[in-house]
Amino acid sequence: xxxxxxxxxxxxxxxxxxxxxxxxxxDFQATTMFWYRQFPKQSLMLMATSNEGSKATYExxxxxxxxxxxxxxxxxxxxxxxxxxxxxxxxxxxxxxxxGRMNTEAFFGQGTRLxxx
Amino acid sequence: xxxxxxxxxxxxxxxxxDFTTYCNSSTTLSNIQWYKQRPGGHPVFLIQLVxxxxxKKQKRLTFQFGEAKKNSSLHITATQTTDxxxxxxxxxxxAGNNRKLIWGLGTSLAVNP
Numbered sequence: 197x198x199x200x201x202x203x204x205x206x207x208x209x210x211x212x213x214x215x216x217x218x219x220x221x222x223d224f225q226a227t228t229m230f231w232y233r234q235f236p237k238q239s240l241m242l243m244a245t246s247n248e249g250s251k252a253t254y255e256x257x258x259x260x261x262x263x264x265x266x267x268x269x270x271x272x273x274x275x276x277x278x279x280x281x282x283x284x285x286x287x288x289x290x291x292x293x294x295x296g297r298m299n300t301e302a303f304f305g306q307g308t309r310l311x312x313x
Numbered sequence: 314x315x316x317x318x319x320x321x322x323x324x325x326x327x328x329x330x331d332f333t334t335y336c337n338s339s340t341t342l343s344n345i346q347w348y349k350q351r352p353g354g355h356p357v358f359l360i361q362l363v364x365x366x367x368x369k370k371q372k373r374l375t376f377q378f379g380e381a382k383k384n385s386s387l388h389i390t391a392t393q394t395t396d397x398x399x400x401x402x403x404x405x406x407x408a409g410n411n412r413k414l415i416w417g418l419g420t421s422l423a424v425n426p
Binding site for chain 1: 346354355356357358361399401403413414416417418419421
């Protein structure tokens with residue numbers, strides 16, 4: 197299957213700093229990438245849909261100024277958690293779907309476990 | 314809003330027993346997908362069902378898509394310890410160009426050896 201690489205896998209940062217998470221599709225082009233947040237033993241919560249070359253679409257209740265998304269190319273999307281606080285600690289996962297194949301499965305990155313201290 | 318309900322939330326079985334998780338959507342889906350997430354890992358795609366009434370099998374796993382394309386089930390026959398994890402269904406709705414997936418809450422399966 198297709199490979200999505202997410203980096204870093206774990207990050208610990210101080211409260212008030214910003215953290216950037218990268219999501220790369222390694223062997224396919226993805227016009228759309230999805231960013232999820234997952235709390236322990238809970239489901240995936242869609243935060244935003246990242247579209248190459250345009251603004252991301254944020255889900256209700258997700259602060260777009262806090263969670264900055266940039267999708268500059270067909271293989272890379274980034275999520276920046278700005279001015280992080282302890283309550284932002286969570287597991288963030290990206291997924292991507294291949295160009296022109298919106299009816300197929302999503303391929304997930306390995307996830308990033310963010311801890312804000 | 315669009316929702317996909319998934320039950321049960323947790324299931325604890327003895328190795329060798331069967332297991333079933335059910336998903337029910339509030340709206341008609343264009344397709345439904347199933348994923349498995351092992352503890353500490355990320356979701357991994359299992360299968361996609363597209364046709365009304367479709368049934369697919371993968372070894373001990375049987376997936377069904379309802380006639381109305383609103384509900385689906387995953388049945389595991391004779392569970393093994395390797396089946397441990399959380400099983401998610403995700404329904405696709407045609408939401409403009411994004412066609413996002415609507416995720417169930419997942420069913421966490423524990424298997425006693």
